[in-house]
Amino acid sequence: MKRxxxxxxxxxxxxxxxxxxxxxxxxxxxxxxxxFLLLFxxxxxxGGPTFATGGxxxxxxxxxxxxxxxxxxxxxxxWQIASEAEIGTLEQLYLSPAGVAWVNGxxxxxRFLVTLLTGGLILVLMMLxxxxxxHLDLVSLIPLTALTVASAYGFGFVMGGLxxxxxxxxQTFQILQFVFVAFLIAPVGRYAWLxxxxxxxxxxxxxxxMVDGVRLWRLPPGDLGLATLVGLGYFLAGLGAFGWCLxxxxxxxxxxQY
Amino acid sequence: xFTRRGKPPVTAVDDVSLTVGPGEVVGLLGPNGAGKTTLxxxxxxxxxxxxxxxLISGWDVSTSYGRAVSNAAAVxxxxxxxxxxxxxxxxxxxxxxxxGLDPGRHAAYVEELLERLGLRQRADEPVLNLSTxxxxxxxxxxxxxKQTPLVFLDExxxxxxxxxxxxxxxxxxxxxxxxxxxxxxxxxxxxxxEDIAERVVxxxxxxxxxxxxxxxxxxxxxxxxYRLVLSNGxxxxxxxxxxxxxRDVAFRTHGRRTEVEFILPSADKLYEVIxxxxxAGAVIESITEKEPDLEEAYxxxxxxxxxx
Numbered sequence: 418m419k420r421x422x423x424x425x426x427x428x429x430x431x432x433x434x435x436x437x438x439x440x441x442x443x444x445x446x447x448x449x450x451x452x453f454l455l456l457f458x459x460x461x462x463x464g465g466p467t468f469a470t471g472g473x474x475x476x477x478x479x480x481x482x483x484x485x486x487x488x489x490x491x492x493x494x495x496w497q498i499a500s501e502a503e504i505g506t507l508e509q510l511y512l513s514p515a516g517v518a519w520v521n522g523x524x525x526x527x528r529f530l531v532t533l534l535t536g537g538l539i540l541v542l543m544m545l546x547x548x549x550x551x552h553l554d555l556v557s558l559i560p561l562t563a564l565t566v567a568s569a570y571g572f573g574f575v576m577g578g579l580x581x582x583x584x585x586x587x588q589t590f591q592i593l594q595f596v597f598v599a600f601l602i603a604p605v606g607r608y609a610w611l612x613x614x615x616x617x618x619x620x621x622x623x624x625x626x627m628v629d630g631v632r633l634w635r636l637p638p639g640d641l642g643l644a645t646l647v648g649l650g651y652f653l654a655g656l657g658a659f660g661w662c663l664x665x666x667x668x669x670x671x672x673x674q675y
Numbered sequence: 676x677f678t679r680r681g682k683p684p685v686t687a688v689d690d691v692s693l694t695v696g697p698g699e700v701v702g703l704l705g706p707n708g709a710g711k712t713t714l715x716x717x718x719x720x721x722x723x724x725x726x727x728x729x730l731i732s733g734w735d736v737s738t739s740y741g742r743a744v745s746n747a748a749a750v751x752x753x754x755x756x757x758x759x760x761x762x763x764x765x766x767x768x769x770x771x772x773x774x775g776l777d778p779g780r781h782a783a784y785v786e787e788l789l790e791r792l793g794l795r796q797r798a799d800e801p802v803l804n805l806s807t808x809x810x811x812x813x814x815x816x817x818x819x820x821k822q823t824p825l826v827f828l829d830e831x832x833x834x835x836x837x838x839x840x841x842x843x844x845x846x847x848x849x850x851x852x853x854x855x856x857x858x859x860x861x862x863x864x865x866x867x868x869e870d871i872a873e874r875v876v877x878x879x880x881x882x883x884x885x886x887x888x889x890x891x892x893x894x895x896x897x898x899x900x901y902r903l904v905l906s907n908g909x910x911x912x913x914x915x916x917x918x919x920x921x922r923d924v925a926f927r928t929h930g931r932r933t934e935v936e937f938i939l940p941s942a943d944k945l946y947e948v949i950x951x952x953x954x955a956g957a958v959i960e961s962i963t964e965k966e967p968d969l970e971e972a973y974x975x976x977x978x979x980x981x982x983x
Contacts, residue, residue, distance in 0.1 A: 419775045426772020430761070437760050437801070505755030508721050509817075513773040514745035520773065670687070670713065670722040673752065 423515045427523040431531060446535055450542050453481050457546060475551060475628040478543045480601050482536060483620045486562065487569035487597050489532050492590055494525060495576035499584060507581075508673045517663065518656060521577065525570055529563070557626045557633035565619025567648035569597070571655030572615070578662025582671065615651050618644045687713040688724070688881040695859060697824065700851050702868030702875045702889070703861035704973050710881040711861040712751075715827050718859075719749055731825060745775070748818040749827035754810035754834075756817070759803040763794050763813045766802065770817040781820070788816045792846055808839035815843070819850065828860040832867050844870045869969040877976050885976045892972050900965040901945065903935040906958040913955035920947045933957075936965065 435442050460477060498521075501507040511517045544550060572593065579586050603611040605621050612618040622644055625631045633641075666672050688710040695701050703711045716722040718729050720736040720743070729736040734743035750756060757766045767785050768778040778785060789795045792812040797805060802813055811831065818826055831847070832840040848871050851858055862868055868875060868889070875892060877885040885892065908928070909917070918924050921937035921944065928934075939945060945962075952959060 419777070422772050422775050422777050426769050426778075429772070430758070430765070430769045433761060433765055504759070505752050506758060508716075508719075508751055509749075509756050509770065510773065511721060512719060512744055512747070512749060514741040514775060515773075516741060664723070667721065667723045670716065672721050673716075 420515050420519060423513060423520060424523040424526065427520060428527040428530075431524065431527040435531065446538065449485060449535075449539050453539070453543055454546065456481065457543075474547055475549055476624060478540070478547060478549065478551065479624045479627050480620060481543065482540055483562075483565060483616065483623060484597060484601055485539065486532055486536055486566050487601075487616055488594055489528065490525070490566045490569035491573040491576055491593065491597075493528050494521060494570075494573040495580045495586060495590070497521075497524060498577045498580040499586070502581070502584060502673070505673065511672060518659065521574070521659075525573065529566070529570075533559070533562070551627040552630040554626055554630075554632060557631075558623065561619060561623050561626060561633065561644070564644050564648040565616055565623060568615030568619070568651035571651035571653070574652075574655035574659040578659040581659075581662050581666040582669075612640070612643055613647060615647065618647060686881055688717060691727075691878070691881070691883055693876065693883070693886070695825075695857055697857055698855045699874060700858045700860070700872045702872030703859060703878060704865070704868055704875055704969075705861075705878040706977065709878045711878055712829055713881070714878065715749065715751070715829050715859065715861060719747060719827065720744060721751075746823050747825040747827065748774070748821040748823040749829065750814045750818045750831055751827075751829045754802075754807060754814055756814045757802055757810065759810070760801055762799045762801055763789065763805075763809075763816065764798040766813055767817050767820045771820050774821040774823075776821065781822070784822070785816075785820055788819055791850070792816055793842070806839075808835050808843070811835060811839075812843060815847070823856075825857045825859070828858060828862075830862055831860065832862060832864050840864060840867070847871050865968065865970040865973060875969070875973075877973060879977055884979075889969065892976075893966075893969065899939050899942070901937055901939065901948075902961075902963045902965045903937075903948070903952070904960040904962075905933045905935065905952065906960050907931055907956075908933050909935070909952065909957050910955050913951050913957075916951045917948060920944050920951065932960070 456477065460473075498507065501510060510520050513520050540551075540553075576586060576589065576593075579589075597616060600614050600616040601620050603614055603617040605611045605617050618640060622636055622640060625636065626633065691710075691714060703714065705711050713722060717724045718731070718736070720729070720740050723737070729743075731743040732746040734746070736743045758769070761769065764785070767789070771778045771781065771785070786795065789798050792815065794809065794812055794816065797809065802810055805813070811834070815828070815831060818828070828847075832843055835843065844867055847858075847860075847867075850856075851871055858871070860868060860872060873889060875885070875887060875889050876883055908931070909926070914924075914926065917935070917937065921939050924935065924937040926933060926935055937948070939948070949959070
């Protein structure tokens with residue numbers, strides 16, 4: 418089984434769909450930027466002239482970027498699964514010899530690569546808007562971002578699994594996006610246990626790279642190790658939950674239902 | 676068996692044992708809710724059976740899923756199985772890739788399939804813009820393009836008009852003959868099964884009622900069904916006498932002409948029927964041995980199954 422060919426097929430489809438839904442793609446980017454603009458103007462209005470000092474502004478830019486990536490990561494798969502069940506293609510995905518988890522993993526990776534590009538574009542717009550130049554050390558940022566959003570992908574697999582069983586679960590998205598904000602603003606420096614929460618430690622490490630200009634290998638090894646464990650832990654737990662939901666859906670003969 | 680909390684379990688397929696040999700084309704027939712689709716989905720691992728096992732090319736679907744399913748492709752739920760926003764060519768490329776086949780290396784075969792199913796002219800148009808028949812054909816092409824030795828076709832002609840159905844049947848027949856693939860086709864359309872399958876499995880209530888070669892099944896009823904056309908009517912007494920010789924006697928009157936259909940327990944009883952008609956003073960215009968089609972054979976098997 419050539420798994421690389423499966424990835425190429427999924428990536429190709431992702432790009433084709435993005436192109437075919439070009440208006441939706443552009444509208445999504447504009448919405449992302451507008452939300453940031455509202456946050457920025459609101460924070461500036463409430464915080465006054467002191468807001469621009471002390472790293473709060475940079476923190477907002479980094480936090481928003483990570484939140485955006487995490488949001489796309491966990492919502493995407495669940496939306497995709499619900500939509501595939503609705504249009505009737507989910508069973509065909511399951512028929513891939515590579516396994517549906519691999520197919521979904523490929524989809525997540527394809528979306529992650531696309532999100533890096535769109536996220537990069539939003540970042541440039543945010544930097545232009547705030548007149549703050551952040552350190553864009555890609556060698557440090559790409560692995561850190563991958564590790565950080567890995568936990569969000571774990572949630573994505575959980576939501577995807579729930580979508581297989583319960584079909585319409587979009588209401589839970591609303592709740593989770595606020596929970597993610599809580600993880601991102603968690604004071605990990607003050608309470609060490611918060612580092613075990615998804616996104617929290619990763620976001621802090623990304624902030625140090627982008628705001629303080631610290632390179633990946635200069636970050637505390639303990640924190641890096643923990644961020645890896647947390648990211649992989651949530652990711653694998655999510656994958657396990659997805660497998661369990663898949664079994665339930667197959668037992669109940671629900672894969673093709675919507 | 677499907678179980679849901681708070682609801683009694685539903686046994687969709689029960690005690691089914693079936694072996695399909697390489698190159699065989701098997702038709703699955705049965706009324707709505709008979710368990711045909713469930714059987715196909717169990718075979719493909721899309722539904723986990725509560726008991727029993729399924730082997731595809733020797734691989735157990737429950738323990739070696741990837742290897743088993745790499746030998747099978749399927750059209751399920753007709754045109755719902757493809758991406759309507761993608762073009763036929765993009766769909767085929769995607770599903771081939773999903774099966775681990777590099778579409779670039781098999782481009783010639785893809786083009787051949789698109790051509791044979793009459794899709795080449797519109798291969799770069801979103802499926803959304805195509806007719807139901809064409810969408811169905813795209814679904815068939817995506818399944819065939821995977822080049823698996825086993826193909827399941829669940830209701831491949833559902834919702835198609837007669838012309839498109841005949842066209843698709845002709846293409847399937849050709850492909851079956853040329854590629855020698857094993858095909859399991861389920862359909863409500865007896866013509867599809869009669870046209871392309873050499874063996875038929877009739878299923879009802881999740882159980883197999885008949886598993887026979889199409890020819891043999893038709894042969895069971897072939898020699899004993901007759902149609903008699905009389906140029907005038909038949910008296911009540913002679914008609915009731917006919918009922919004692921033959922069974923399933925049916926009369927149809929078209930103006931002065933009467934059409935009588937009946938089944939005889941043995942061929943020599945035909946003389947008794949002719950005697951009865953002669954005594955009634957009726958004139959025989961024609962006697963034909965009625966060739967039962969698959970639909971008739973199917974209905975009899977299902978009705979006999981109900982009685983049993």
